[in-house]
Amino acid sequence: MRNLIFLIIAFSFLFGSTSIIKEEELSFEFEIISDKNGLPDTVQAFIKSPVCEKDKCYEIQIIMRWDLIGRFREYDTLTGQGLTKLDHIPFIEEDYQKLDRLLKDPNSPIGDYKKEDLIHDTRKSDIDGFTGATIREINEIVVGGGVYSSYTLWQLANRKFTDSIKRMTTSLLDQKLINKLISKHDLAVNYFIINNLNPSDFLNYRNEIIEMITINKGYFVKSAIEKMPREIFQDSIIQDFFAKRFKTFNYFTQVAFLKQLNSISLIPSLKKELMSQKDNRNSLKNNLIEKKLF
């Protein structure tokens, strides 16, 4: 039984109806924690798992929490149920801090490896033979004596449930929740919103969308414009907004906007703005302006 891990994880999901997500042969249940207004706020899971490394086993009991778009936020232990390592050695404060750092790093190099790379020395090479180099590299960032459990917990915190939590939140989206999410002014949350709105919702939330475009930078504006249904650009208020903002957009956002104008009648102020933005160099932007205006 060398190098095998036994993992049984149980979650309870108590918001509205219970949601169970099956991951291969394992079952997980989520609990949605509400805020004081009764709106979804956090997703929580209780994990109870015996973990065996080589011929020794120990049990992990831990509570994990994510935000509504599946980003890991924190973990807790139960009173009297502190984490232990091999030989039931209790975690010391340093171990807890290390685990906290690891789980809160979604870009940790531990995510670069497959579990079998850590468990079996299968990495035979035609010249080098096999090596434990990978395991050694990972040892620097995991809790000593707990490489496999650290790996498993990191996967649960940062990889396994992100999409499931997003799907769950999407199913709960209504005007109140959308307003709450928009008010967070969190770019990742804003992306989540524009990626999950129905075309008709864009019209319903026109003001909120305009606000998001106004306060955000980078590629969010480009992405939002690309997600918006073409009909929305027929709206003269929307056109006026873009006429005023066009020159503040980066080049790629400008191109995305111009692509949305195909077969749309333009108000004079937008025509005038686009005319002033054209120059002589060959570019997609100039081609699109030319096609639209001439």
Place this chain on the structure above:
Amino acid sequence: MKFKYLLTLFFSTFLVLFSWAQSKSILVEAESFKDKGGWFIDQQSMDIMGSPYLIAHGMGTPVKAARTMVKFPVKGNYYVYVRTRNWTAPWSNAAAGKFQIKIGDQILSKTFGQDNKDWHWNQGGKVKIKSNDVEISLHDITGFNGRVDALYFTKNKNDIPPNQLVELDHFRIKKLGLNQNLKSSKFDFVVIGGGIAGTCAALSAARLGLKVALIQNRPILGGNNSSEVRVHLGARINLEPYPALGNLVNEIGPQRGGNAQPKAYYEDQKKLNAVLNESNISLFLNYHANEVIMKGNTIKKVIAENLQNGEKLVFEAPLFADCTGDGTIGYLAGADYLIGRESKATFNEPTAPELADDLTMGISVQWFSEKTSEVVSFPDIDWGLPLDDQKSFTITRGDWNWETGMGKDMILEAEFIRDYGLLVVFSNWSYIKNHHTEKDKFSNEKLQWVAYIGGKRESRRLIGDYILTENDLTQQNFLPDGTAPTSWSIDLHYPDLKNQKDFNGEAFRSFAVFLPIYPYPIPFRCLYSKNIDNLMMAGRDISVSHIALGTIRLMRTGGMMGEVIGMAASICKAKNTNPRGLYQNYFSFLEELMLKGVGNPSLPKIQNYNLGKTLMETAK
């Protein structure tokens, strides 16, 4: 009168005999040995020391002998000269890389590799050649990187080959009978450098219908990501504003990450197969491009030399790509370039030093050991650095931060820098195996792999019509000609100060300073030379400041640059223009191609490791 006549006769006879003796002399290049045994060809410094050479990289175990047959036109006695050097001479009186030479059944009494600090013709004594066909073999004694460039057999003791490089080059051409009337092969696009950037440039152009030559001075493709260097790919692909860029990197890049891992991690064959599957690419492995023929500011031809037989090939094309990392082709063509660190005032960069200097990031000689079931010994070397328990490192793997040469000339001193990398790895390993108070912990550890091809980060940066700087990156100054997005943090390396102090100012450990950035599309004007009309670049030698180099130097980013310049080459051909003409008059065509990409979009996305920190907004 009679005396004058006799004197004339004497000198005439002497000249005839001298000429006859010289005509019977033979030059044998070590790299041309038929059976190289355990010796490897090293070309990393050939532009500086004049030739590729053989190196006995045995990591402490003598390598198998290299052998070749040599045809002697005349039997009899010959004087032997051997071009070699003592590579540890800069640091020690003892020599690491010793070897002997066997000619026929005679072993020369001299042990080579222990005399001269610089490359030099060493006298090997006299040998009697008893038959016309004789086997010559190189016998490594130490397993510690002995090296030999060539052997010269002459009837005349005073016929010593030249040590001066220009004379040596002429000598080689004459003695080897190398053909000087070279024939040209014509291509649409010639890419020099088969790292990730060059490989992607060639693939991209070929898939868009161009006839491409890809020239690589190693036996495999991949550069720093090959199994010869073992640096994993880094940074992100498939980013805005051109999410299709990078599918090509995804196609050819290894599935697994990790620096200094077993050979299989780097999937050399996958990269090679990708190129071999493109009928439009002619691949020239083991060819080093080291000469250009210009007409004004235009490169007409590039000449590349075969590393084993010295054969030269001429490549003629309307467009060339310098993906050499060192900016070799640009340098030869007279392209303007930057090197070292610019001052803060040069580009108004907050992170730049007050005064410009020569500090560059270094070369990594990575390594790792493996625990075995038996006790494994390692030579207790007498030529290593003086170490003690405090100065040594009780570790079993040397990652990127085993870095040498910071502040040295990455081109002129490349051999010294790589050798210092080898010296410190072997010194440290010898100490912890033989002397460290915790040596018992290492008794079963075997040194499995040490790079002999250094992983280089920085050298020349060719100047384009635009120079990307820190301010562009941090202020998100997106330009309309943005192309491949660079996403890795501005990641600049410096010598570890304690290590530098411990080792007489010559650090071999480094630390990195990271400044995360928002992904930034590299302007197309950074990807072509400002003063060489038909030269593009991809990889670390593009037009950037030293600070901006800190982010663009990652290989996935370089691969996307390659994808872009391959596309640009196809447009240049179709529109009969050069890169600047493309920027000015046909850029929308490049935008359209970048939106499509040339890689296969339907393959599983496997480039998920070593993505690096970013300020990028979460898009999903």
